[in-house]
Amino acid sequence: MMAEMTAIERVNKHINLEQPDRVGIAPMGEFYYSRLAGMTVADVLMDPWKADEAFEYGFKKHGGFDMAEVGFLLAMYLNPIPDMFSTYYLEWHLPGREFPPDTEPNLNERSRDNPLMTEKDYDLILKEGFHRFFSFRRAGVSDLALVGKMVPQTAAIMRKWWEQYQVPTMIDASMSEPVGWLSRLRGTTNFLLDVRRHPDKMLEVLDITCDGLIAAALSLAEMVQAKTLILGCLGSADLWSPKMFEKFQLPFILRAANAAVAAGYRLQYHFDTNWTPMLEYLKELPPKSGYLHLDERTDIIKAKKVLGDHLCLFGNLKPSLFTFGTEEEVEREVKRIIDGCAAGGGLIISAELTVDSRFELVDKMIQTTKTYGVY
Amino acid sequence: MSNMQLLTDYMVNLEEKAALDEVKRLLASGEKARDILDALTKGMNVIGEKYAAGEYFLAELVMGAEIFKEAMDLLEPAMLAQGAPERKVCGKMVIGTVQGDLHDIGKNIFVALARNAGFAVTDLGIDVPPAKFVEQVQKDGADILGMSGIMTMSLDPMAKTVKLLQETGLRDKVKVIIGGLPVDERWRQLVGADAASDDAYKGLKIIQAFMGVK
Numbered sequence: 275m276m277a278e279m280t281a282i283e284r285v286n287k288h289i290n291l292e293q294p295d296r297v298g299i300a301p302m303g304e305f306y307y308s309r310l311a312g313m314t315v316a317d318v319l320m321d322p323w324k325a326d327e328a329f330e331y332g333f334k335k336h337g338g339f340d341m342a343e344v345g346f347l348l349a350m351y352l353n354p355i356p357d358m359f360s361t362y363y364l365e366w367h368l369p370g371r372e373f374p375p376d377t378e379p380n381l382n383e384r385s386r387d388n389p390l391m392t393e394k395d396y397d398l399i400l401k402e403g404f405h406r407f408f409s410f411r412r413a414g415v416s417d418l419a420l421v422g423k424m425v426p427q428t429a430a431i432m433r434k435w436w437e438q439y440q441v442p443t444m445i446d447a448s449m450s451e452p453v454g455w456l457s458r459l460r461g462t463t464n465f466l467l468d469v470r471r472h473p474d475k476m477l478e479v480l481d482i483t484c485d486g487l488i489a490a491a492l493s494l495a496e497m498v499q500a501k502t503l504i505l506g507c508l509g510s511a512d513l514w515s516p517k518m519f520e521k522f523q524l525p526f527i528l529r530a531a532n533a534a535v536a537a538g539y540r541l542q543y544h545f546d547t548n549w550t551p552m553l554e555y556l557k558e559l560p561p562k563s564g565y566l567h568l569d570e571r572t573d574i575i576k577a578k579k580v581l582g583d584h585l586c587l588f589g590n591l592k593p594s595l596f597t598f599g600t601e602e603e604v605e606r607e608v609k610r611i612i613d614g615c616a617a618g619g620g621l622i623i624s625a626e627l628t629v630d631s632r633f634e635l636v637d638k639m640i641q642t643t644k645t646y647g648v649y
Numbered sequence: 650m651s652n653m654q655l656l657t658d659y660m661v662n663l664e665e666k667a668a669l670d671e672v673k674r675l676l677a678s679g680e681k682a683r684d685i686l687d688a689l690t691k692g693m694n695v696i697g698e699k700y701a702a703g704e705y706f707l708a709e710l711v712m713g714a715e716i717f718k719e720a721m722d723l724l725e726p727a728m729l730a731q732g733a734p735e736r737k738v739c740g741k742m743v744i745g746t747v748q749g750d751l752h753d754i755g756k757n758i759f760v761a762l763a764r765n766a767g768f769a770v771t772d773l774g775i776d777v778p779p780a781k782f783v784e785q786v787q788k789d790g791a792d793i794l795g796m797s798g799i800m801t802m803s804l805d806p807m808a809k810t811v812k813l814l815q816e817t818g819l820r821d822k823v824k825v826i827i828g829g830l831p832v833d834e835r836w837r838q839l840v841g842a843d844a845a846s847d848d849a850y851k852g853l854k855i856i857q858a859f860m861g862v863k
Binding site: 377378381383463547 | 802
């Protein structure tokens with residue numbers, strides 16, 4: 275048996291597609307940890323120190339694992355840079371603001387009626403550029419002031435985990451691709467209709483928006499001294515055909531990923547929904563450039579076959595399993611993924627936990643990985 | 650190829666302008682609006698079949714529903730003017746995204762499909778409390794209640810709504826379907842619903858089965 279590695283060493287091995295001491299385990303907790311530590315979601319949402327306190331409580335209660343999720347607050351809801359989770363641009367309802375304190379943030383999607391962005395706004399982007407359209411419209415002055423306070427706090431917390439605990443942080447900042455971003459602003463249904471009705475114009479808009487998003491994301495990443503960026507992708511075979519993906523989305527995902535890698539960042543490719551029919555395309559992402567989060571709708575065992583020599587896989591237990599499932603089901607699922615994907619390294623077990631996930635089920639995922647996942 | 654077949658083909662191929670122009674041309678040439686509607690419905694059914702077979706995707710389903718809706722806007726006045734029998738309503742449905750949840754992409758696509766298929770749908774929007782669902786079911790005399798949600802916390806208001814239907818004596822009179830990305834058989838059982846679907850088109854097939862529509 276190989277000597278036990280630090281979490282940094284283990285994750286680095288997985289990302290480089292080399293075999294470490296065991297399979298990685300890194301639950302995406304977000305607000306699971308706040309409830310576990312006796313806090314509300316609102317308590318941790320606007321306070322990096324409290325968020326870190328809650329996370330550290332959960333981390334220790336579970337006996338430790340391989341990634342710390344501490345930078346997400348800045349990277350998400352209070353991100354002043356255009357991003358799918360930013361309350362500055364989109365109509366997020368936040369706990370302690372529009373919602374009760376112990377509920378999860380929730381997006382008013384406006385998928386068809388009354389969208390935040392009109393068709394005329396495309397012309398504004400085309401004529402006057404990316405930044406002309408994007409202005410702070412949905413956050414208050416106090417929100418903006420919080421960001422200035424949170425940047426140095428978050429950077430200090432990140433350093434603690436990397437240097438003192440030897441645990442890598444999971445997400446420090448974000449990089450958006452234009453399809454996800456514009457479809458949130460226009461509403462997904464409207465956006466799909468726009469693409470079908472005006473394909474050439476939409477390609478131009480996507481092109482300009484992509485460059486703007488890259489520039490904005492890299493500037494914030496530098497400010498917070500990020501190491502890992504999340505590149506979320508709304509798309510997949512649930513949304514549109516491989517042919518449309520190839521034309522309207524893939525080039526921009528690749529442009530964003532290559533720009534982040536060239537600037538020295540590691541990426542969490544956060545690809546929700548069903549990517550199984552499109553896995554071949556993901557071989558075009560820069561190799562060993564991070565890890566690919568796939569949720570339960572993608573066949574991760576097929577992903578291992580297609581991408582096993584290209585990208586580390588991350589996931590893919592179903593979140594509701596941790597609210598409504600049993601310990602036996604969690605154990606069976608973890609073992610199924612390890613049996614199908616662990617060979618040779620490149621696997622980090624994870625799930626996107628919700629605020630109402632149960633401790634014993636999360637713990638079963640962590641402990642099963644630590645024992646059954648030993649190489 | 651007949652004119653009606655041509656219209657069906659435009660619909661299936663998602664040729665928006667050609668389909669709408671053809672509807673206008675057929676109406677101007679005196680064709681019965683009812684026959685035009687049948688041709689469009691045939692096309693929409695083929696789109697659904699292609700979606701189920703993995704040949705079409707959500708983008709195509711959305712486009713098909715949009716063309717159908719635009720065509721209906723042209724047809725409805727003509728149907729009235731021609732004294733055509735009103736389109737048969739195959740079921741009355743109340744739907745909404747449950748309390749505490751604001752997501753509406755899937756719900757809106759489902760509503761468009763259900764309306765195009767002949768259901769009379771009252772869409773209560775997002776963040777709908779249990780009492781509002783029950784009140785509307787009672788008011789409309791609905792055959793079906795649809796509840797949408799994508800967060801685990803959405804299960805609780807779904808279950809509360811079903812309980813309220815029981816308490817008000819309506820549960821036996823209405824079929825309940827829940828929908829959303831994470832919804833599965835376990836959710837259905839916990840909520841006490843009659844059906845669950847994580848896909849808008851599958852959901853349409855389920856409510857059609859509820860009403861005995863083939």
